[in-house]
Amino acid sequence: MDDLFASHDALAIAQLIKARKLGARELLDGTLGRLRSLNASLNAITDLYDGDLLERSVAAAGDGPFHGVPFVVKQLMADCAGTPTTLGSRFFAHGPVAASDSAAIAAMRRAGLVIVGRTNTSEFGLAPTTEPAFGGATINPWREDLSPGGSSGGSAAIVAARGLPMAHATDGGGSIRIPAALCGLFGLKPSRGRVSLAPIGETLAGAGAQHCVSISVRDSAALLDAISVGEPGDPYRAPAAGSFLAATGRPPGRLRVAFLLKPVGGDALDRSLVTAVERTAKLLEELGHAVEEATPDYDMAASGAALGTIMAANTWTNIQVRANGRVPGPDDLEPVTWQTAEHGRTISAHDYIRAVQTFHRTGRQLGAFFERYDVLLSPTIGRPTLPLGAVRMDGSVETYQEGLAPMVAFTSVCNAAGVPAMSMPLAWTDDGLPIGLQFMGRFGAEEMLFSLAAALERARPWRDRRPVKGGLA
Template identity: 35%
Template sequence: MTDIHELTVSEQALHVRKRELSPVEITRHYLSRIERLNDRLGAYVTVTEEDALAQARSAEQRVLRDTPEDLPPLCGIPVPIKDLDMVAGVRWTWGSAVYAEQVAPLDEDFVAELRAAGAVLIGKTNTPEFGMACHTDNDVAPPARSPWDLTRSAGGSSGGAGAAVAAGLAPVAQGSDGAGSIRIPASVCGLVGLKPTRGRVTAAPVRPDLIGLSTTGPLARTVTDAATLLDAVAITRPGDYFPAPALPSGVRFRDYAVGTADALAPGAVGEGPRRLRIGRFAESPVPDAPTQPEVRAAYDSVSHLLEELGHEVVDIEVPLAPEVQNHFGTVWAAMATRYPVQPEDEQRLRPLSRWLRERGRGLSATEYLDATHQLQLAIRAAMTRMDEYDAVLTPTLAQLPAEVGSFSADGDPVAEFERMTRFTPFTVLANLTGQPAISLPLVWNPGPIGTTLMGRFGGEPTLIALAAQLEQARPWHGRRPPIWNA
């Protein structure tokens, strides 16, 4: 039989239902790969071997007891959780040496939903301190590295999740995205990274929504697997500030990936898939952040593929003015102050965290409110410009993958922040507007170069269906990094 880590989530789940694979067998397989390879990849901060095996045994008993139709969709499938998020009773470091021994008191609500869906929570994936960087270097674990080139960063802030899935240390992973943190590692690691619509996944029970920049979402090797994980975590709770539009009753996100609820369905019998109008831009929204030629070539290649599939592709102006980055920087600094750190522990933080927190603490309420006001004005203008398009195409990143340690090599946090901004000028747009966005590994030169499609607010169905159409036209699932068979 094919090695377990070669199988997609859908294939693993089918084998479990047919009793051809046991949840314990699957979990032991991934635990073995983690033990052998994690030190080279920096994917996991904490591995919960005993808890994971106990969950797998419970899932196995359910498989033997229940009919296949009664089994939950992720029964026995290992899913790691990013170390910014809580799993009850498990180490929870926020990527910070200050919190290296912190233990979560309860589950995030989406984690509880994953448990209900049958997932085996196998461990916590690596993240930069407080999730504030686009690379995953911290003082609690080795840096997360791209499985395609171990000298390159896996991106961030969901870098550990990206490394884990791309190297076959997990079949799929949960990440979170506040300024590109799912799509950045997806691009670097050759994965599907889906940032859902604002409000699609609750931040309950304790995290505030703030202005809605960040959301939970999947990193996966296929569009179907990403949609399957989104189905498991897409929940809202009373009191959420930004509830997203609901799907039709009885319909799942996965249905749009496999065609049973095709958002690109023909308008009449005999017609091909619906023709979409897709805007595109590759000019950087950030001054002095040029798009590298290889990245531009990948973007053009995907544009041509969309046209070959029958879609209209239209060049548009950059929807955000350059000054938006300054307002975003103000809000990002304010967010860094949310993590409680005693004065005597501030020097234990990394330079970027200290600089952001100092900057954030120096803001007045008026300055913060003015920044959020200016961002909303920019969002209204941008969404008006993009509203006539079914999707908007951009590069995921402006540059090819960066070397490990290159962002913070000189210890200057101001320079580090500027390098991060030039690396990721396209990603923050979807966080500001709240629109769904998906990074796809459609081009390799020679490693993966991600391209992003943004959908309308609440438009995951069209986005997922379009991504699945692109995946079918130019499959990537058979590509494997050098470490895959190590």
């Protein structure tokens, strides 16, 4: 399996199965063995299926573009029938057990994916790292003292280690893009309403989204094709689109690209990040795009505070909805989660509505910016690496927020505004660690982003750069 996942993405593997050059069962058994071996050092997977649960996953896989490809689902924002969704918390370790798949998971199965397990996440997805007290820290396969980021760090670590070609991920403030950046992967957060969150109506006032992290652009595009189907009664939908996979095969045209060398309203960045943006801007110019430095006009502090208010209120509400009458005490949750939930319990309707209005104002401000530009380029995160323990959930909210701030300085506004954004591993530190570059587009512009991403992937490929026992292959 090592060589297979190093050289083939999910679409290519499915083609081998359909051409009968690779047996689906052979692939499944070999992958499960590989995942067990990797997980012994990475702690990325919380549950690996076996027995009847595994056989039901095999039977449920449709004959779609990913037919027979093993897949793992994050322990957050998505239910898999017959298993609990723990949200990375001991409080939900044993239930409730999902009676059915959530809509996106059902669509993934129809696309042919064989779900074989669940991946680690920070508790309730609150941290941009993956170090929950329940289950322990996930290790970045690039270096054992580093976090893979979060909250989709379990998924990112296992894909970075080439245990799988892609894995489920969710994003409420950067949780697809942050681990993609730190693990050398591609990760795109879709527009608000692109992927249904049914059976729930929305999450984080529309800031939450789900999709995947992957080793290739085209896998991400094909999966979004498969799961961007609306459900009856969805509260809103992103604009209609064509095939995202088809978009990867056509040139993006001459785009108007703006770039940032520091966060909006923020401080100067590490020189390695500035260089990464400058070199990527130069590459874009060489590819024929119009590129200039420009800053959108929005209040980053207000947008961040609004997201914090909405996250706190959602944390308390989600506990109430899922707990079946149980009330957690301080020993049931990590200290920051507990403090966040308690704060959420006291948030007034007035404060919540003002936070949602800030989201809408930010969206309109970015909308005006994207009348002048097609793409906004920046680093994905505001630091080159994330050591384990740099963002703590076992102390005060103030200490947690200090660690959080540089991690979401570029990502969280995309969630507030509902716009699509992707992280691409287009630069590397002097010691060979990946640096993610974020590309943000206007609402509904995933086709343009995928077209640009495919062109950049061809110009500066990354698939052969992967961690091998702490070094590069």
